[in-house]
Amino acid sequence: MGALASNQLSWDVLQFAAFLVVLLAATPILGGYMARVFSGHKTLLDPVLRPVERLLYRLAGVDEKEDMDWKRYAAALLVFNGLGMLAVYLLQRVQGVLPLNPQGFGAVPRSLAFNTAASFVTNTNWQAYSGETTMSYLTQMMGLAVQNFLSAATGIAVALALIRGLVRRSARGIGNFWVDLTRSVLWVLLPLSLVLALVLVSQGVVQTLSPYRTVQTLEGGSQTLALGPVASQEAIKELGTNGGGFFNANSAHPFENPTPLTNFLEMLAIFLIPAALTYTFGNMVGDTRQGWTLLFAMLLLFGVTLAVAYTSERAGTPQLAALGVAAPTAMEGKEVRFGIGNSILFADVTTSASCGAVNAMHDSLTPLAGLVTLLNMMLGEVVFGGVGAGLYGILLFALLTVFIVGLMVGRTPEYLGKKIEPYEMKMATVGVLLPAVLILLGSAIAAVSKAGVSSLLNPGPHGLTEILYAFSSGSGNNGSAFAGLNANTLFYNLGIGLAMLGGRFGVILPVLAIAGSLAGKKAAPAGPGTFPTTGWLFTTVLAGVIVVLGALTFFPALSLGPIVEHLTMWAGR
């Protein structure tokens, strides 16, 4: 029995290692490619994509040479996202009279349609609905999947604007939003999605426009198989760190994630662009070590959370063991093909990266594994984080870190040669703290109101965790859920809808303001007193700042939720 258990441990660790090795190998390849794409250099895809790009600009009247200052850039971004949100809302309201609706679903109710529109525009993909019983094929394709592309492209655009702010000297412009958006979709998201979608289909992910199919089962019962254009949406759902599943069970559903190989590729797809963007950043600022330093800070935090969550899940649930259930006991809400190891790796990846796809039900995780998924979101989604959002998020923390270190040694803080002054610090503080405020305020209101508490499935401290999880997921633009909470109520649809919008645009605007301010500055040459922002020292201090800030903000709430539950569970109650 002991040999069997340690054998399982080796298999799991082998798979974790394989995942990280493939990820690290892919990082410079895709990262270098993206640096070429966004610096306007030639790439292999140009002969096909350049004509399409030019056509799009001509039809829309975009001047690709225009260089926007940060206010224009922000205005274009807000207008575009506002229109996108309106489109998703309207599409849901009128889907009943539109084609590609073989199941004949009616209009989505107002508050749910608002929540879903906010959710997909902010790259959150929180789902207060169940896909296979609510959304028509047309809504899934032309509403939700479109925002999967565009919200991810918006994230990349903001990250690029911040990089340009750091690189440019005495400049007003930080780039062109329309160009950044278009090139992100055409050169990065679309080709990767196309390839991944076809690989997924080859493994069994469905891709059809036919209606659901009813069969007589082997035992003579009746079973209706929900189908749909799943693979095309599955690919961008992961690559864009969106996370909104075609089906209610998301990536646990065998038609979304049928084999261990699809599971491996889906996890890889979630981390792929956020990891590669750190390399793109290093490349564009002219020192790839700057990018690797950020990536290793992310990996450090990821390794710790994975170890904690995996240990907790392997220990399982003592109450079930006492009933005569053989190890591994923690199989409630997990699939046999993934087991404990791949379920926990997926859970850690998806909550680190603000993706929110799930291949196991997080509500049924053991308390400390649940805590890890929660903490990942509370730390601000900067451990890899969302596409683009993770990079600009961790850059905010990098600014905080050089500021704190600067205070300690009594020098003006600098990052990449740019002086960090009170204006940048104010904006960085807003960007880091606003999501935290939204989480704590939202949860507090929910925990003391009847409308908030009546949606809980599980009693006791686990119920509080359900509420905390919902607002962390919304504010952090993650979108995964402790799905026992009935989130499709007026209170949660509006509350979490607003948290998602605040957590997204309340961070993007300060980031663009910082980009604009930094772009205007001269570069100061590094002196002997300049704190180096590469190497292990900076990696460790950066990771430390992220943890300390998160821990200070959320420790009280976490103790009342998952920590109490962990202690009572092992005390046998």
Add this chain to the structure above:
Amino acid sequence: MDCTMRKHFSRGLILLLLFTGLVGLAYPLAVTGLAQLFFPRQANGSLVSYGEGESARVVGSALIGQKFTGPQYFHGRPSAAGEQGYNAAASSGSNLGPTNPELRQQVAERVAAVRAENGLPPAAPVPSDLVTASASGLDPDITPAAAYVQVERVARARGLSPAVVRRLVDEHIQRRQLGFLGEPRVNVLLLNLALDALSGPGPTSGPSTPPSSGR
């Protein structure tokens, strides 16, 4: 400023429409076309049939678990998809937390049922996947251990030798993909199809209403 906002508005609207056409329509339709051309079986749900030639009928998907309750079939995992379980148009887990008393009670009932059905001694350990609800409610697989626990019962119900049934289970264990990915597992529907091919649909074929130990 007004003029700038108007320009943003018109550019944004046109680009939104163009991208909707490109990634909302052209992209999924292209994937559908290619998928139907190169991988038609997988793209349409990996359907499996029972019987030969004229009498063949589709009995489900190789990837989607279905409900088995008769003693002559191997049983899958408890399911929280839909009221009756295994509703493939309403995928869902139970979402019960690890310390929820309701979970403990459900598991206790399932443990007792598994021991009773399979003639196990009162303190025998029970494979966890047989007594916990899957994430999707549609898990097509069980662990090899969960299959072996059921061998004696299935063999008795079909009048087969346990060795024959055990060998059938052995043959249906799917190893780790590419040699290291995922967990070893047994697809319940495919195993039961092989059983029927071996010895017919068993003594109580057709819809059966057994004791409700499914959930």
